[in-house]
Amino acid sequence: MNHWLVKSEPETFSIDDLARAPRRTTSWDGVRNYQARNYLRAMAAGDRCLFYHSNAAPSAVVGIVEVVGTARPDTTALDPRSPGHDPRATAAEPVWSTVDVRLVEIFPRGLPLDELRGVAALAGMELLRKGSRLSVMPVSAAQFRAVVALSRRKA
């Protein structure tokens, strides 16, 4: 089982939105970066992802989601009215991919970036790298465990 981190702007889609979604499941679509797409394609059912709120106050890891199934075509790229529309995408060559994710847990408290930066076990985490912009990225099992442990601790 692999571990990942996925980003979403809470104004666009927050972890609370996911909690209200049918079966607490959503299609993680709209990814328009090749490296992030390749990570989506590398995901397998049962993989767990940290859910990160970007462009938030404060930006923070706020919970855990589980991958359901494997990557499939992101058909929002085919829709001219979708903000993720890509004129290069066709039904035969959809270009972009999506996976379904289900909510596992909303942390009792969010873990803001500046708190994560102070944790020795998380040194080297991709999210904390200066200039890191990927919206889907791998997380090591040890880093994942460290973040979950931190969420169990009082602020």
Added chain:
DNA sequence: GCCAACGTTGGC
């Protein structure tokens, strides 16, 4: 809103 960092595009 500012701006640094990054990815993509396109002229050559």
Added chain:
DNA sequence: GCCAACGTTGGC
């Protein structure tokens, strides 16, 4: 294939 221009991301 180089690289400048441009658009986007995302912390602050």
